[in-house]
Amino acid sequence: MRTPWHGIALSLILTAVLSACGGGSSGSDDTAPPPPTTPNPTPNPPNDSLPAAGHPGGATVPSDAQAEDVSNPRTIVGTGTAASCTSAAFVAAVAKGGVITFNCGSEPVTIHLHETAKIVNNTGAKIVIDGGGKVTLSGSGQRRILYMNTCDQAQVWTTSHCQNQDHPQLTLQNLTFVDGAASGTNAAGAYGGGAVFARGGRLKIVNSRFFRNQCDATGPDVGGGAVRALSQYENLPLYVVNSTFGGRSDLGNFCSNGAALSSIGVSFTVINSLFTHNRAIGVGANPARSGTPGGGSGGAIYNDGNTFNLRIQGSRMTNNTANEGGGAIFFVSNDRSGTLSISNSFLSANKSEGFETQGLPGIFYLGNGVPQISGSTLQP
Numbered sequence: 001m002r003t004p005w006h007g008i009a010l011s012l013i014l015t016a017v018l019s020a021c022g023g024g025s026s027g028s029d030d031t032a033p034p035p036p037t038t039p040n041p042t043p044n045p046p047n048d049s050l051p052a053a054g055h056p057g058g059a060t061v062p063s064d065a066q067a068e069d070v071s072n073p074r075t076i077v078g079t080g081t082a083a084s085c086t087s088a089a090f091v092a093a094v095a096k097g098g099v100i101t102f103n104c105g106s107e108p109v110t111i112h113l114h115e116t117a118k119i120v121n122n123t124g125a126k127i128v129i130d131g132g133g134k135v136t137l138s139g140s141g142q143r144r145i146l147y148m149n150t151c152d153q154a155q156v157w158t159t160s161h162c163q164n165q166d167h168p169q170l171t172l173q174n175l176t177f178v179d180g181a182a183s184g185t186n187a188a189g190a191y192g193g194g195a196v197f198a199r200g201g202r203l204k205i206v207n208s209r210f211f212r213n214q215c216d217a218t219g220p221d222v223g224g225g226a227v228r229a230l231s232q233y234e235n236l237p238l239y240v241v242n243s244t245f246g247g248r249s250d251l252g253n254f255c256s257n258g259a260a261l262s263s264i265g266v267s268f269t270v271i272n273s274l275f276t277h278n279r280a281i282g283v284g285a286n287p288a289r290s291g292t293p294g295g296g297s298g299g300a301i302y303n304d305g306n307t308f309n310l311r312i313q314g315s316r317m318t319n320n321t322a323n324e325g326g327g328a329i330f331f332v333s334n335d336r337s338g339t340l341s342i343s344n345s346f347l348s349a350n351k352s353e354g355f356e357t358q359g360l361p362g363i364f365y366l367g368n369g370v371p372q373i374s375g376s377t378l379q380p
Helices: 010-018 087-096
Strands: 075-077 099-102 109-112 126-138 146-149 169-178 196-199 202-206 209-211 227-230 238-241 244-246 261-264 268-271 274-276 301-305 309-313 316-318 329-333 339-343 346-348 363-366 372-374
Touching: 075 087, 087 109, 087 126, 146 169, 169 196, 196 202, 202 227, 261 268, 268 301, 309 329, 329 339
Parallel strands: 075 099, 099 126, 109 126, 126 169, 146 196, 169 202, 169 209, 196 227, 202 238, 209 244, 227 261, 238 268, 244 274, 261 301, 268 309, 274 316, 301 329, 309 339, 316 346, 329 363, 339 372
Antiparallel strands: none
């Protein structure tokens, strides 16, 4: 699928870099805390030694962005021991849908998946997976962890307009996703999303962590080392709340573009979340420069398409990098209808190796007017 950057030549990039965006200078929050220190890494550390979920940004979380009730689960994975929380049990639970919780004992547990867990689209409108803050799902560097695609016939078509339907509504909460990996495409066009790929319906992420997830290293359209989202219902926002992507130098996510979050035409609202050490490692931008494979934009977040909105609230983005544009954020609305706003947030040391918009360190922006920035600090 080649939808981003229709007709946007490299000369336009350079023009935008040289022109001031206006209103994008550092905001009024001069009291933002310093970048977090990095603890000594240990091999495969237990959950409680990893960075916590989220950033204490204090932004208000709307009711529809909050965690879901899981008091009446359809499936409980496990029977009280770590050994009972198997890949097969989790994959089967996801296929059944509904509310899913875990009973894996009192200690944190990592479930190494032997296959990707896949949502079946006709199992009910609401699907919630809640790890209780103790469950890590691992792709072992070999496979994607979770897959939802309303346009994949193998997962059941439920409407005649799979690209714009209100279900399934998937919530991922109190989970850790580690070492997910995605490469290439399948027959349903599912590319990117090393930890999570979600097309259609709606996706919400709450109180969760994403470490060392990856997708293709090159390509102008591929993205989402951690999360790739497409075709969210009626372009309602995909909420990312109190979640961490990276958080330590050895835990960052990486992909050709958008190492943490990547989308085409999807609106993200990011609240009280942390993005550090994520890397867009492609080379050649989009469209790809002659002689290059393309990619390398949006160290943390890659937003592309036409009409969509990106809202960053109460969040922190530091030490993310992009080989091309937007060390922190790459935002291109092809028809200039999309909007970007940043409030009560701190962005610093997000390195754009190729280009960024003047006055917006770590950001490349083409959209409707200028970004709306309030109570925030943007530093080189």
